[in-house]
Each structure stands twice: as C-alpha cells, then as structure tokens.
Amino acid sequence: MTAGLTLNKITSQRGVSIGEAARRIADLGWNPSYVQEAMTFPTDYKIGRQPKDPMKQVLRSYFPMQEEKDNRVYGALDAALRGDMFRNVEARWVEWMKLFLAIIPFPEISAARSMSMLARLAPGEELRTGFTMQMIDEFRHSTIQMNLKKWYMENYIDPAGFDITEAAFGKCYATTIGRQFGEGFLTGDAVTAANVYLQVVAETAFTNTLFVAMPSEAARNGDYALPTVFLSVQSDESRHIGNGHSLLMSILNDPDNHLLLERDLRYAFWQNHCIIDAAVGTLIEYGTTNRDKSKESYVELWHRWIYEDYYRTYMLPLEKYGIKVHHDDVAAAWDRLVKKNYHHKVAQFFSVGWPVNFWRIEAQTDKDFEWFEHKYPGWYAEFGDYWRWYGKKSVPGETPMLFDQENGYVYPHRCWSCMVPCLIREDFVVDEVDGKLYTYCSELCRWTHKVAFSAEYEGRSTPAMGRFSGRREWEECYHGWDLADCIKDLGFVRSDGKTLVPQPHLRFDDKEMWTLDHVKGNTIQSPLVLLRNMTPEQREKHIADYRAGFTIRPFQ
Amino acid sequence: MNAFTQEAIAQPPRSGAAGAAQFAGWDSRKYTYYKPKGRHATHYEDVTVDVQPDPKRYLLQDFIISFPDGTPTYSENWTAAKSSDWHQFRAVDEEWERTHYQRQSTICGMIGNVVENARRAGAPKRLDRTWVKVLEQYLGAYKHAEFGLGMATMHAQRYGYTQMINSAILTNSSYKLRFAQDLTLYLAELALDLPEINLDLGKQHWLENPAWQGTREAVEAINGTSDYLEKYFAVNLVFEPLVAELVRSGFFMQVAAAQGDFTTPTVISAAEGDYQRNLANTAELVHILSQDAEHGAHNRALFNRWLAEHGKRALAAARQLQPMWSLPHHKVAQFPEALNRALERIRSITGELGLELPAELKAA
Secondary structure (H helix, E strand, O other): OOOOHHHHHOOOOOOOOOOHHHHOOOOOOOOOOOOOOOOOOOOOOOOOOOOOOOOOOHHHHHHHHHHHHHHHHHHHHHHHHHHHHHOOOOHHHHHHHHHHHHHHHHHHHHHHHHHHHHHHHHOOOHHHHHHHHHHHHHHHHHHHHHHHHHHHHHHHHHOOOOOOOOHHHOOOOHHHHHHHHOOOOOOOOOOHHHHHHHHHHHHHHHHHHHHHHHHHHHHOOOOHHHHHHHHHHHHHHHHHHHHHHHHHHHHHHHHHHHHHHHHHHHHHHHHHHHHHHHHHHHHHOOOOOOOOOOOOOHHHHHOOOOOOOHHHHHHHHHHOOOOOHHHHHHHHHHHHHHHHOHHHHHHHHHHOOHHHHHOOOOOOOOHHHHHHHHHOOHHHHHHHHHHHHHHHHOOOOOOOOOOOOOOOOOOOOOOOOOOOOOOOOOOEEEEEEOEEEEEOOOOHHHHHHHHHHHEEEEEEEEEOOOOOOOOOOOOHHHHOOOOOOEEEEOOOOOOOOOOOOOOOOOOOHHHHHHHHHOOOOEEOOOHHHHHHHHHHHHHHHHHHHHHHHOOOOOOO | OOOOOOOHHHHHOOOOOOOOOOOOOOOOOOOOOOOOOOOOOOHHHHHHHOOOOOOOOOOOOOOOEEHHHHOOOOHHHHHHOOOOOOHOOOOOOOOOHHHHHHHHHHHHHHHHHHHHHHHHHHHHOOOOOOHHHHHHHHHHHHHHHHHHHHHHHHHOOOOOOHHHHHHHHHHHHHHHHHHHHHHHHHHHHHHHHHOOOOOOOHHHHHHHOOHHHHHHHHHHHHOOOOOOHHHHHHHHHHHHHHHHHHHHHHHHEEEEHHHHOHHHHHHHHHHHHHHHHHHHHHHHHHHHHOOOOOOOHHHHHHHHHHHHHHHHHHHHHHOHHHHHHHHHOOOOOOOOOHHHHHHHHHHHHHHHHHHOOOOOHHHH
C-alpha cells in the first residue's frame, strides 16, 4: 500500500459546490399569482433590498452538524454524572440556575416563533433559509435547556424550585423581567422585535455575557454541564448574528427607515442592558463561590464584549450609513454598572425578596466581601452591612428581609418599562401616560414606554409598534395579601405543605428551614398603588425621599 | 437573639448530590406543574409542556406586551377553531430537539449514501432518457410545492396557543423544508453526471406548465389563509393525501424503478416517512378539537368547511397532473388507480376523524 493513499482518494467524487447549492435553494420560492400570502405581523419599516444569506448553509449539512453537537452535549452530561459532578458542585451556584433556567427557554422559543415573522417580511428567498435554520436552532436551545434543568432536578441535592419551574416562571416577581425580554422578541413591530431587539442587539451583543460568561463561572463552581450546553448553544449564535446583520443592511439601505432604526437601537440597547446586566451580573458575581482576584469582573467582561466588541465594532460603523448612534446611552449604561452599582443593587433586591422566590440565596461572606471590595472599591461601605444583616435574618423566627425594619432597606418601586425595580434611587422617574401615573428606573425607560411604544414617533405614524400591557407591576397582583397566602398562591411551598421552596441559606436541614408559619402576618403592598393613592403633596415628598435613597444601618 | 454566626453561614454542604441530605422536598424529582398524558411523563412532555406560558396556565401578570390593537403576544383568536383546553394536545411523534436532529440527520445520511453510491456506480447514465426529462421538469417543479408547504407551516408555528401545538408545526416545517432542499440538491447532483439537465426548467414548469397550475394555486391558497390551524389542517389532511402522496408514492416511487431509477424512490421515501408523523400529529389535534365537549360541533362544521374549500382545489390539482402518468416510456402505473388510492386515503383519514367529505370528493 502506498504511503499517500487515503480513503478519501478512493471514494471522493465531484459534488455540488456550496455556492451553487445555496443559489439553487434560494430559488425555491416564487411570487404567488393566484392567492397572495396572508398578512402577517406588520412593520413600519420598508425593506426594499433583498437580503443575502452570509452563511450559505443548507439543511443537508446543518442537521448532521447539529446532531454531532448534540451528541457531544449529551455525552458530556453522562460523563458528568459518572464523574460524580454533583458531589463537588457549589450549591450556591446551582440554586441560581433555578432562576436562570426557568427564564431562558421562553426567550429561546420566542425567538423561534419570531422567525416566522421575519421570513414573511424579508424579500427574496435567500435569507429565508437562514431564518429557517434559526427557527430550528431556537427550538433546539429551548428544549436542550429544559433538558438540562430536568437533569439538575434529578441529580442535585435540592430539587425544589426545579420541580415547579414553568409554573414558577409564570408567577415569580423576578421572572417577570425575563418575560419582558422574551415577549419583546415577538410582539409589536416585527422588525423592531425580531430583527433589532432580538438579532441586532440581544444576540449580537448580549449573548456573549449570557452564554459565554455564565459557562465560565459555572465551570469555576464545579458545574461542567452548563458550559457544555450553553457553549453549544452559543455556537449557533453566529448564524443568528449573520441573519440579523444581513437584514439590518437591507433596512439601512432605505433612508426612510433611519429614524425608526435610531429609535429601536436606543430602546433595544437600553432594555437589554437593564435586563441582561441585572440578571447575568447578579448570577455570575453573587451565585459564585470562586473569588479568584485575577478573573475578570462582570464590568470588565462587559467592557470587553459590549463596549469594545459591540459598541466600537458594530454600532459605531452604523454612523457611516447615516444612523445616529447614541453614544451617551452606552456611557450611561457603563456608568450604571461601574459608578452606580447597578447589578449589586439587583442582587440586593433579589435577596430582600427571597420569600417570593423559588430558589435559595445564601448570604455573602467575608471571603466574598474581600473580592467585591477588590474589584469594586467602596463596595463594602455600601453593601457589606446589608449582607451581614441578611445572614443574621436567615434564621427562621427572624423577620423576613422583605419586611424587616431593623436593617434599613426600603423596598423599591418597579420600572414599568424594563420590569427591573428602580434601584438607582437618584435616577427614579415618575410620569403620566394616557392620564395614569407610572414609575421608571431611568429616563430612557420612561422614554421607551411613553415615546417609543406609541402610535407616533417624532411626527411619524407608527401603526405597527407594540404597547405595554398586562399587570406589569408584580406587587400590584398581591397588594394587601398576607405573605404566607401569597407564597401559597404562588405555589412556592414544598411537598410537606408548609416548608417554603425559597430559603435564605444553604442549610439542607428541616430544622433550619422556613415554613409558612414563619412568614405569616406580613402584608404585601404595591409601591405603585400607594403612590397613585397619594395626594400631590405626599407624592412629591415621597419621590424626593425615594431619590434621596436609604442607608443600611450598621450591623450589630 | 438567634444562633447566627458568619461561620455557620459559610459552612458548605457536604455534597451537592441528590440524597446527600433528606429534608422537605428533597425527593421531588419530577416536574409537578402539569398532568402527563399517560401514566408517566415522557421526556418530550418534560421539555415541551408549558414552556410557552399563557394566562390560563400560571401567567399571573398576563402577557405584558401587546400589538397596537390590544392583541396579546399569543391569542386564542388566531384560529376560528375553539377549544376548552388548548393544552390537552401532545404531539404523537413526541419530537423534541434531540430526536428531531437524530431523525433529520439519519435521513440526510441515507440520501447522501444512496446518491453517492449510485453516482459512483454510474447509475445516472443508465437512466431512461425520457425519465430524465420527467425528473428535470416534473420533480423539478414539485420541489416548489414542498417548499410552499414548508413556508406555510413555518409561518403557522408563530400562532398556536401552546408550545405543544407550535412545536409540532415547527418540526413539520423543518421536514418540508429539508425535503424541498433534498430534491433541489438531488437534481443538482444528477446534473453533474447528466449535463443535459436544465436545473431552471423545474421552476419554469411550476410557474407555467398547465399541469402544475392547480397544484400551485392550492399551495398558494394555503399560504394565503391567515388562520394558522387552517394552514396546518389543509397541508396535512387535504393537500398531502390528495396531491403530495399522489405525486410522491402514486407516481415517482412506483414508476421510477421501471425507468432504471433506484435513487429517486429512496430520496422520496423520506418524505413519506415524514408525512406519517405530521399526519399523526395533525389528526390528534383535529380529533381533540372535534370531540371538544363545548366546541366540538362548531369545530366539526369549521373543519368540514376547510375540507370542502381546500379539498376542491386539491382535487382539481390532482386531476390536472394526469398527463404526468403518460410521460414515462415504461408505464407501470395508471393515473386513475393512483387517484383512487389518494381518494381512499383522504376518505380513510377524514372518516377516522368523523369529518364530512364534500360531494366532489365523495363522488370522485
């Protein structure tokens, strides 16, 4: 046998080139002449130029490639069990996965649905193939994530919270933020939702923090399953980024679209910042036990991925097409993270509300304090005592943090736009829309509700734009309820009928666990209902006091 | 004063593995928020049910974004069909991402192997010359019909009220679009060995050949309806048995072998397998809605109307295709027999579902 002989030399034969295959597939569509396609979800944008498919993929190569990726994922999950991963996993980390994995399958499947909207709008057939693959990708992501969650439930020490996951997702005061994210992909103006909000901003900018930063931190906490699943998910994102960019280029081509695009980039960037930075910043810095000072903090990662990679290399070049890029918004988001402690305040809020969560949050400790102070100088002065109070109040019989008067925390208003509470008190905004009073975490969130999600934008009619709806303030749903009744209604009670699913600690012992009896006698109130019921004078004073903030009392 | 100390808080659990400690809820290792269809939850149900929330299933705050007319993110009104419980449906094929990729990938491998081996053996050169023209013009035209069904179902998967319905429609779309591409690439590969094949002729026939105009009209009519369930119904309960199976099984799969063609039936057989799954899913959903205690009568009347409207077009489309059976040199199948089988098929399907075929289809 000659040394240079390979199987390929014997078996290979000329095939159809990738370019030719993509060209032929792009020719499958036609302009209907008997019956026009049904009206689909509308847009105020005009898409005149046919977008190109940058990936030139065909399903024949797509399916085997994805199956191979799946095989690696499921093989790794089996290996993790054989390697006894859960013996060494950090419970602090897995507890936060009860929140994260309750949320994320819904935005994923929403993205699948939204491809239907784009496929009808984009002229030509070429990019439809790209949207097809994205649709199937998102179906993959949603069910592979549901599978991961089931796997945690079956193998982790405390399955409570995983076992009620989708019910919890529909009811929890924190997951409502994730619903704003997911519904934003597929409701209202189709291009605003599925192209700008989903593809151009969420997938192109923020999936790096979601699907790369999260897996890194998981691995540091002994969790090898989440990196396996989510890096596989992230490997599909380049296809989606390509789809989004291609459609964006077609939109940019028409100057009539520029005003709407400026609006949507503002709304999408700011809301992605509010939601993703709140969630992922908290998860990877407060859900970890790894305090290696040489690793990048969330804001360092943000600077690399959002500022350098996205803002400088993706957003800025849009200016040459005549799009006004709001540099001040990027700077404001950065300031909220580094100067105003945005995600630290989110972590604080989540922990205050632990009784109405469905996962455990343990107190941060001295080791954590040291790392936070190293990465965020001044952190201890603002948050150190709070976490010491939290540790103290984690024992059944204490007043739950949500109602504790001793530590000095003041429960926040909810932002009507991004659904994250108004945690940076000095930025708190109140305004009227259609004669009703609403609260916002920032000026841009006020603008999003009042100006962007409206029938008219800067004198231009925008009949396709969506509207905010529903009972958007979670607290209003339980205004006047006893906390124990609220938790029962939420379904956040364990199988014994009395022990709470959420716990403010990681002590896996009935003696240390809170029950309904421990939280009874505390009445939930809606800050918005209270605000609306105030006289103008009371309201003015309340807003001024709120903006002045609160001080955590020194821990004794 | 409680027994709090920083040390106690910092103390990690011995192990994070299931069973390392026993406390309230430690053994709750199944999803508890939905009722499985059978005695035990299936993997498909666990990764599918309730992922798309709605106010009837736990969505406390209702949908929080709406369209400008007030229509929420998902609406029960996006179909004229009514249900007292949209959440009852489970896909019969129980497809979720892993099983979907496995099946699709297996099909891609099967087709790839068959075509590659046939080409290596020189099979395309031995095809009957007239048959090559049939493949070029008729199979080339038919691939557009499959694409049209793929786009109809892709559009429809946005509108269903539950995850179970939308995911079944999504996998249906994925199968149709793959098959349209299978045919496209198969013909392109044949053209590598048979340069006389004009790959543009298929689309030209689809757009212009009178034999295909009824089929094109039927596919466009499906894409033209704004009712997502009507689309799903028309694709799988009307067009597939009356036109698509007629073309695939009733013509290409029966006739090909006699023309020296053993590859085309293999390529097409994948779509026949796909359809069995899509048919089972659609039949299950239509059955549930037809038997709905509250809305069954309304739904049956609606389905009968859809059956009449799309059935009329599909029957006309099928009849217009008759000349295709006269084209091959070796005539091993007759159109009337093939059409009779298609009619028997739709009679059997609608009979099982308790639906009323229109007079044209009964008498045909």
